[in-house]
Amino acid sequence: MGSRQIILFQPRDPEDAGAGMAEIGSPRSVERTLRPFNIAPDGAKGAIGTLSFYGPGLVIEVPIAADEINQLMASVDDEETAWPVLARICRELGWKMMDPESGRTFM
Template identity: 40%
Template sequence: MPKKRQLVITRSSRATGGSPGELASMGPMANVLSSLALYNTAPDGSRRNTGMEVLWGPGMVLEIPAGVDEVSQVLATITDDDIALPVLMRACKALGWAMTDVETGRSFG
């Protein structure tokens, strides 16, 4: 089984005009969830007491801290690169988000 890849999704510093490394708001939780729903990514409806909102998408699982008003980052665990990466790249381009590979530190977007 291939190793799972993890990416951190944040608001692109180019989209906000801020300095690199500065975490800007991606928007309110409801807006982030509705934006991700356009890319077939949503919670499965179950209730967990993990402190995280877990979303399932094509070839990926996304985790967002629960109970926050403004989302500043999302952790994506990629289970299938061939399916998930094109979806994430389209979403990030359309929404002004950027992805950073946790292991290598490389950023996209």
């Protein structure tokens, strides 16, 4: 079974996820934000134009070409391990998750 893709973002209006995405920050500030959740780069080079941050059951791709980032792509390899981490990120940071296939937003 392949990995599941999830988009992480911070909504402009926490009560209305359809209101658009707010800026999350620069690639380095995103790295600092995710470290308390045991998510960090491992020093390896990611795909061209991205940094790969590794965490429990997931990999998050962060674009490095943009000064400000408004969404992150998480590849979930182990849902049982990754889901509590993603839920905690959303709860503590006020972020949301979106299934890119269905467009459904949750958390």
